[in-house]
Amino acid sequence: MGIKERRDVEKEEMKKRIMDAAIEVIVQEGYEKLSIRKIAAQIEYSPTTIYLYYKDKAEIITDMSDVLYRKVMGEVVAVINEEAALPIDKQVHDILRGFIKGLCSEPEMVKAIMHSGINVVFANDSTDGKPANQGIDMLDHLVSIGISQKVFRPGIENNSWMIVSALLGFVLSSIGSRLYLFDNFHKHIDDFVEILMGGIKQ
Known part of the structure; x- marks a missing residue:
């Protein structure tokens, strides 16, 4: 070296x-x-x-967010690469599940970022009022594919930020209540993801 x-x-x-x-x-x-x-x-x-x-301390929070974002995106990209041949709803299901698991694997960091009150999760250069980043754009793309295949219902294009908001809410609630420490947490993740998928499927 x-x-x-x-x-x-x-x-x-x-x-x-x-x-x-x-x-x-x-x-x-x-x-x-x-x-x-x-x-x-x-x-x-x-x-x-x-x-x-x-x-300053705000820059530390931004760096934490970047670390967390890269970790979650790494898991998302891995799912996309490994499951490219699977049905689109299966791919999206596993991406949402991976997102939750990735964030819940760093509970203290998630709590620190959220307690800071700094908007680093949806920080972006969007001009249309909708939060955007690479991960949201990627999910939007997969949802669009699902719509074109008539797997997902029409009219939900470019609204993946809403799904991500729901995921973040579930993560924060799970960390705050320490639900993520229970043996059956994976079942709660699956149930929650199924509820979300039910809202976008045809």
């Missing part, structure tokens, strides 16, 4: 330590009490060192 590669690894490791410390403070004390000084004390570095990586 060269010097640049080693520095990149060290930078990512330090950013993870900062994010983990921020999550701990937010979950215990709330986002309002989060500060660069508290993060620095948590990981036993000076605040000046933290500022080398992040200009």
Whole structure:
């Protein structure tokens, strides 16, 4: 490993330590009490060192959101690649299920992001008032295919953000009530996804 590669690894490791410390403070004390000084004390570095990586606490939340988004999108893309030959409703079902499982695998990070009150989930450059990002666009595309195949009902084009909003609500409720810790949580996920699929199928 060269010097640049080693520095990149060290930078990512330090950013993870900062994010983990921020999550701990937010979950215990709330986002309002989060500060660069508290993060620095948590990981036993000076605040000046933290500022080398992040200009403020909002930037830390944005970075957390990016980490979470990449993880969930990785799972979604894996489903699409593995199930491309399956019926479109099966693909969408498993994508929605993967979305929930991906977020619930990082409950503390999800709580920290949501407690921050910063709109990072739907942050986008949309000009028509509808939330948009790569994941929503991907789901819109699959829904459009389902409509053309007469599997999904017409009139729901470009409304995948509503489905994602419902998924986020389920995730937040499951994390808040600690439902995700129960052995039968996978059954609750399947039931919820079936309800959503029932709303878009012909």
